[in-house]
Amino acid sequence: MADISPPTTCKVLLVEDHPMFREHLSALISREFGMSVCGEADNIQDAMKLIEEKKPDVAILDITLRGSSGLELLKDIKARGINLNVLVLSMHDEDLYAERALRAGARGYISKNEASKEVISAIQSVMKGDVYVSRTMNAKLLARMTQKRSPNQLAGMELLADRELEVFHLLGKGRSTREIADALHLGESTVETYRARIKEKLNLRSAAELYLRAGEWVREHGA
Incomplete structure (x- = not known):
C-alpha cells in the first residue's frame, strides 16, 4: 500500500x-x-526549553527580550552545538547589531522596518541555510573586511562588548544597578564593573553623563 502520510512541515x-x-x-x-x-x-530560558523539546527547523529571534538579550540565546545555542538556523528580526540598529548577531551564530539579520516581502525573502534564505543581511549592510561588512570603514554616528559604540551594550541599553531605559543585575542574573558588583568599562570606552566622566548618553541612545535607536 502506498505511503499516504502527509509531508513533514517545517x-x-x-x-x-x-x-x-x-x-x-x-x-x-x-x-x-x-x-x-x-x-x-x-x-531565553523558555526559548531554550522549547528548542530542546520541539527541535524547530528555524527560529526567528528578537534582540530585546524579557531579561537577557537574544544575543545571549544565540551564544548558548552555538555553545551547545545545536544545529538551528536563526534569523534575527529586530528594531535595533543594523549597523551595531547585525555583525554581532552573525558572530554569535545567527544566519541572518533584518529590521522590523522592512516590508513583509523582504522579511519573507530573509526567512527563505535562512531556511535554506544561506546568510541574509540587507544590501546596505552587506556593503558595509565588505568594506570593514577591506578596512575601508567610513565614519558614522555609531563611533565609539562598536567598542562595547555585547554584555556591556546590554547593560548600556538597560541604563538608557532608566534601570538601576539592582534592576539590571536582577534582569541579567548578575551580581551588582559585576554590573558596576560593566558600568565602569562603558564609561571608560565612551570617554564619559560621570554617572550622570552615562545615563544621559544611554537615554539618548535608547530614544534614537529604539527600546
Missing part, C-alpha cells in the same frame, strides 16, 4: 517579547509558507 520557533507582533508574524509564516509555529517565547 517547524518555526518565535522568540519575541511583543505578543501582537508574534501573532502577526505567525499569520505571515502560515500564509506565505504553510509552515507551523511550534512554539513561542519571550525570554
Whole structure:
C-alpha cells in the first residue's frame, strides 16, 4: 500500500517579547509558507526549553527580550552545538547589531522596518541555510573586511562588548544597578564593573553623563 502520510512541515520557533507582533508574524509564516509555529517565547530560558523539546527547523529571534538579550540565546545555542538556523528580526540598529548577531551564530539579520516581502525573502534564505543581511549592510561588512570603514554616528559604540551594550541599553531605559543585575542574573558588583568599562570606552566622566548618553541612545535607536 502506498505511503499516504502527509509531508513533514517545517517547524518555526518565535522568540519575541511583543505578543501582537508574534501573532502577526505567525499569520505571515502560515500564509506565505504553510509552515507551523511550534512554539513561542519571550525570554531565553523558555526559548531554550522549547528548542530542546520541539527541535524547530528555524527560529526567528528578537534582540530585546524579557531579561537577557537574544544575543545571549544565540551564544548558548552555538555553545551547545545545536544545529538551528536563526534569523534575527529586530528594531535595533543594523549597523551595531547585525555583525554581532552573525558572530554569535545567527544566519541572518533584518529590521522590523522592512516590508513583509523582504522579511519573507530573509526567512527563505535562512531556511535554506544561506546568510541574509540587507544590501546596505552587506556593503558595509565588505568594506570593514577591506578596512575601508567610513565614519558614522555609531563611533565609539562598536567598542562595547555585547554584555556591556546590554547593560548600556538597560541604563538608557532608566534601570538601576539592582534592576539590571536582577534582569541579567548578575551580581551588582559585576554590573558596576560593566558600568565602569562603558564609561571608560565612551570617554564619559560621570554617572550622570552615562545615563544621559544611554537615554539618548535608547530614544534614537529604539527600546
